[in-house]
Ligand SMILES: Nc1ncnc2c1ncn2[C@@H]1O[C@H](COP(=O)(O)OP(=O)(O)OP(=O)(O)O)[C@@H](O)[C@H]1O
């Protein structure tokens with residue numbers, strides 16, 4: 001019912017992209033997104049398209065899945081298109097009363113639309129090919145140098161892992177409680193705003209209770225195993241850079257160089 | 264009220280990599296006033312199946328006909344279906360949310376838009392049916408009750424809708440033996456007194472053997488067997504193949520027979536007791 005959320009959903013796999021070190025993937029994504037903003041004009045988009053295409057092809061993720069991840073943000077994309085088409089002053093192409101489409105507007109709309117789509121696709125490729133656990137591992141490692149400045153890297157990562165771990169559980173639970181109340185005649189779908197908000201009470205109360213119960217159980221289990229964060233902990237899976245990681249880094253650097261020198 | 268299921272198939276997360284066929288072409292008829300047990304290994308699709316019977320899940324294909332009305336067709340009154348077919352979920356106490364037991368049980372009847380007087384009468388009746396003291400508990404918070412009491416309040420919440428078909432998904436999971444026997448006894452009483460059609464999902468072969476008229480055995484989203492308890496438990500090998508078992512006492516009698524005794528097949532302790540006495544007397 002409420003499980004069809006693709007953004008941020010990991011699709012398991014064994015491809016080169018999946019196996020890349022999460023640190024490399026996170027950094028590459030940050031670099032990729034930043035460099036998008038340095039692009040002026042259409043020509044450098046060819047490089048971006050090539051880079052993105054290669055990643056999609058290697059990761060064996062279907063175009064359908066990619067398109068689906070764009071869907072939640074479709075409204076923003078469409079709004080961007082509309083604003084740019086109609087709001088940019090310039091040479092008039094055609095128009096209707098005060099609604100005027102300009103050459104610059106059209107250009108700007110396509111240019112911004114593409115940038116937005118490249119941006120979202122890049123970001124969702126990261127989460128589509130990296131398991132949440134690997135992702136937080138990577139973030140922790142990347143934040144480690146900042147520990148001296150007081151950034152609680154391990155604790156932050158642990159909190160993120162737990163939060164991510166419980167998202168599907170809570171979604172499941174929501175689904176179950178919703179169904180149980182619907183079986184008692186509850187109606188979550190019709191009525192005005194006020195009656196709909198009121199209809200949420202039979203869902204939210206049990207959901208909160210169970211979330212707190214789970215949190216308490218988890219805290220107990222963690223304590224029973226004498227867990228202490230941070231110092232001197234070793235990991236079962238050590239992150240280590242290998243050949244494909246260097247190759248991917250090199251490619252990303254090449255992308256930047258190409259864009260900076262032609263854009 | 265009879266329930267007819269025709270070629271029911273359900274696919275979860277269709278068109279994603281997580282696609283999973285949970286029900287595969289199920290056809291079945293449950294007669295009016297029948298008490299059926301639904302058993303199957305964990306993940307065999309029992310919960311998925313019963314959620315179709317009150318239209319909480321929509322079939323990927325197939326149809327469900329309750330009392331001549333196809334509940335899968337467009338535009339059916341969902342509230343009416345959910346009133347007619349009462350569904351008690353696994354661990355139903357997790358759905359309690361009101362400040363008092365009374366208000367919680369009244370949630371269903373209220374959604375049906377009944378007058379206050381009728382609601383009160385129904386809450387009282389439902390709580391009594393599950394063996395709780397209405398006057399003592401009606402103003403208590405449901406969260407202060409014991410696990411078994413919470414479970415009863417939750418079941419009463421469904422009974423207060425006065426369903427014609429009652430479906431229970433493992434109503435005794437996690438209860439102690441006494442609580443289990445009491446709840447099963449109350450369900451049996453309901454079936455007999457109110458002529459309810461009952462579908463009971465359970466992992467306990469003993470409970471099923473003692474209670475139901477007919478057993479439906481599910482495995483991997485399909486029905487592999489449907490017959491009286493006696494006939495079903497004759498097929499110990501088949502049941503063990505799909506991760507189920509026969510009641511302990513049936514095992515015992517089978518083993519004794521292998522040792523050379525000749526006792527009739529038994530599915531309940533009382534029955535085995537009679538048969539053993541008979542056997543001992545005759546020797
Ligand atoms: N909401 C869902 N989304 C995706 N798959 C699901 C969902 N609910 C159940 N499944 C899958 O469908 C299959 C059947 O599940 P179901 O809950 O019907 O089994 P069950 O027979 O009730 O098991 P149990 O005895 O453990 O309660 C399982 O493989 C399960 O993983």
Ligand SMILES: [Mg+2]
Pocket residue numbers: 309310311353432
């Ligand atoms: Mg189940």
